[in-house]
Amino acid sequence: MIRSDQIVGSAHTLMRALAPPDDQQHSVTASGLQDLHAGRRVRGASQEDGKTLCRAFRRAARLRTMLGFAQTDNETLVSCLGDRQRAVAAYHALLRRGENALNAIRAGLHHEHPAVREGCCRLLDHLVDTDSMDELIVMADDPDARVRISAFHALACDRCKGDTCAPGADRVLDPALRHLDSDPDPHVRSMAAELVGKFAHTDVRAVAALEASHTRDSSPAVRKKAGWYIPGGTIYERTVPRAPK
Template structure:
């Protein structure tokens, strides 16, 4: 099957670090779904950053409540590719319902820290997405996005932070219904 010598979940997770096998291993682990989550979670501790990155990407789709703390820990990984994948997995709601989406109490502080200080511009951009999820409900998030929009050394990060900052296109599009009513005296639907 798949041209692998071993096809157990742990062996497939290890193949995430092999450029020749990573795509097939990723697809098979994704297909196995919740049966693979335990091995994927264990792969977050692999010494190979490509394996850790692949596991973060998999958890974007396979995440469960038990995996959330492990993903939060990965935002401090020494490899920027792993941090990027972890921030994406924490910010992306497309593959997860509200049942396991992380709250500000778990993810906002690390996201704020990385938005302000991470040396990698791509990590800061992903952190802006996660901070942006809380821009309507937490003044620290809104202020951090405004600072990043004004002062980040990278123009792409400034642009992304601006989208999520108050007045930005994504911020305005994601206004809660109560805030829309307050601004216009009525909802957009009326």
Template sequence: MLGFLRTDDEALVSCLGDPQRTVGAYHELLRRADGALDAIRAGLAHPDPAVREGCCRLLDHLVDTDSMPQLIEMADDPDPKVRIAAFHALACDRCKNDACAPGADRVLEPALRHLATDPDPQVRARAAELVGKFVHTDAAALAALQTSHAQDPSPAVRKKSGWYAPGGTIHRRTLPRALSCTPKQARRPG
């Protein structure tokens, strides 16, 4: 099966670090879903950063409430690719239900810290996505995005932060209904 000598979950997690086997291992672990979660969580502590990155990418799709604390810790991984994957998994709502989507109390502090100080611009851009989830409800998130939009050394990070800051396309699209009005409504006399 899959051309692997061993196909148990732990062996497949280790194969995430092998460029020749990573795609097959990733898809098989994704197919196994909840049955592979214990091995995927254990892979977050693997010495190979490619394995840790692959586990973060898998948790983007398979995350549950038990995995969330470990995924949050991965935002401080020494490898930038792992941090990028962790921030993406924490910010992406497509594969998560409301029950396991992390709240600001759990993820905003590391996102703010990395948006302001991470040496890797791709990590800062992913952190901006996570901070942007809270821009309508948290003053620190709003201030951080405005600062990043105005001052980040990377044009790509400034651009992404601008999408989430007031006036940006994502900011407008995610504006809570009570706070938004259509241009036609804004022009109507009182």
């Protein structure tokens, strides 16, 4: 990982480069910036100086990590999703590689580390194809709640996928109903409600399950979200199919 002493000598230059053209010149020396980075108060240093320095360090660290990933194979990048220090850079590197990384991402769904499985579900939210959909459905039963949440989000979210990849009720409604009714984690039940809600206009089982959740779920947040998708709810009413003219 990058060390503070590798960049602190040029931190003042970085701060000037990041500042607006009409910004007043910073009055803090490089040694003072090092004190700021270490959390010590420095005469003449404003709170904005400290914030700008932190941004400069974070940008430099991200750049160093991304450059280091340029020649890294997809399988190694997937394993880095389980490393808190490298997970964000690895995620974006895999996202940029797109379809070329799909095989490694699918394989990552079976990784022993939950954070890797979660990251792969999140990636498939953007990169999913018809071949990956069945694997995402299986991940809705993962033993880790964070993975189940990401899987249900990927199955429910249409913003990042076309209609050709959107799964139908015949594939996803049954597992969504099951988790809405009995998953021990309220965040999973909340995401399941979102997926069930997609079929509230076309399947009576969806409305019945959402009404039961709205009435009986132990979590106020889940009850509220389920209410959005039942008749009279904001999302239900907004998405009522319009009759053809």
